[in-house]
Amino acid sequence: MKNLVLALIAILGIVVVSSVFVVPEGERGIVIRFGKIQRDDAEAVRVFEPGLHFKMPLIENVRKLDARIQTLSDPSSDRFVTAEKKDLLVDSYVKWRISDFGKYFLSTGGNLSQAEVLLKQYINNGLRTEFGSRTIQEIVSGERTQLMQRAMEQADAGAKELGIDVLDVRVKKINLPDEISNSIFQRMRAERTAVAKEHRSRGMEQSEIIKADVDARVTIMVADAERNSRTVRGEGDASAAKVYAEVYSKNGEFYSFVRSLEAYKNSFQNQNDVMVIQPDNDFFKYMKSDKVQN
Numbered sequence: 160m161k162n163l164v165l166a167l168i169a170i171l172g173i174v175v176v177s178s179v180f181v182v183p184e185g186e187r188g189i190v191i192r193f194g195k196i197q198r199d200d201a202e203a204v205r206v207f208e209p210g211l212h213f214k215m216p217l218i219e220n221v222r223k224l225d226a227r228i229q230t231l232s233d234p235s236s237d238r239f240v241t242a243e244k245k246d247l248l249v250d251s252y253v254k255w256r257i258s259d260f261g262k263y264f265l266s267t268g269g270n271l272s273q274a275e276v277l278l279k280q281y282i283n284n285g286l287r288t289e290f291g292s293r294t295i296q297e298i299v300s301g302e303r304t305q306l307m308q309r310a311m312e313q314a315d316a317g318a319k320e321l322g323i324d325v326l327d328v329r330v331k332k333i334n335l336p337d338e339i340s341n342s343i344f345q346r347m348r349a350e351r352t353a354v355a356k357e358h359r360s361r362g363m364e365q366s367e368i369i370k371a372d373v374d375a376r377v378t379i380m381v382a383d384a385e386r387n388s389r390t391v392r393g394e395g396d397a398s399a400a401k402v403y404a405e406v407y408s409k410n411g412e413f414y415s416f417v418r419s420l421e422a423y424k425n426s427f428q429n430q431n432d433v434m435v436i437q438p439d440n441d442f443f444k445y446m447k448s449d450k451v452q453n
Contacts, residue, residue, distance in 0.1 A: 178216040179214075180213075180221045181211055182210060182223060185209070186224060187206050187224050188222065189205065190214050190220070196265070198261075204259075204262075224257060224260055228326065229254070231253040231278060237286070241295050242292060242293055249286065250331040251286065251328065252329055253328050255324060259322030263321060263322030266322060274323065282325075285309070285312075286330075289306045311328040
């Protein structure tokens with residue numbers, strides 16, 4: 160009898176424990192009975208909020224679903240075609256959460272990976288439509304915000320079938336495929352090289368013009384300086400001649416003697432200088448003894 164009581168108590172404990180379940184914070188629970196989701200009187204799915212709850216033991220199971228905002232970010236880039244038939248590699252991410260837990264469970268089996276696969280299809284369809292209706296210039300120059308908004312609206316409309324609300328769609332990065340990037344880079348390089356050559360040729364032309372102008376100015380300045388120097392030299396020679404003339408008029412013999420000394424000095428500047436001339440030449444008239452004595 161004692162053993163029977165203990166067995167009954169054990170069975171009762173198991174039943175009580177199996178009839179109690181806890182939904183953690185940030186999650187929601189749904190009860191499944193014989194493979195069907197339990198609903199309330201309004202035919203809506205019974206969703207259990209965080210806390211302690213009860214269920215029928217053995218015949219009911221509880222599936223707990225994450226109710227927090229999720230982020231779908233694919234590490235690989237998606238390829239989209241623009242309006243001008245250009246390929247783009249796009250990195251994006253999506254913020255979403257479960258809005259209808261019953262519909263979500265029926266559509267995905269409560270599997271997060273399956274939900275993200277299906278949601279990715281809706282997102283790509285929306286982005287493909289928006290990229291396909293715009294050119295690269297429109298996408299890059301300022302319509303990205305409108306593009307993301309329209310893509311989010313389209314994705315959200317489709318995701319409702321999964322019991323999901325799409326909260327945000329963001330395009331992180333837009334790149335060109337390598338083959339297109341290389342061709343564009345080569346074209347840009349050729350254009351920049353042509354522009355550089357044009358600027359270089361214009362610079363050389365301006366350099367030659369500046370050099371010619373400077374050379375002309377220098378030539379004019381040198382000519383002016385030469386003319387001025389000749390004028391000054393002529394004025395100096397005239398003044399000197401005038402002085403010599405005045406001196407000569409006062410004492411011609413002394414003037415002749417001074418000029419002869421200057422001629423001697425200029426003619427015999429070196430000890431090796433030799434002059435062949437007749438002794439009675441007038442050049443040496445002041446070197447003769449009678450002249451010196453006088």
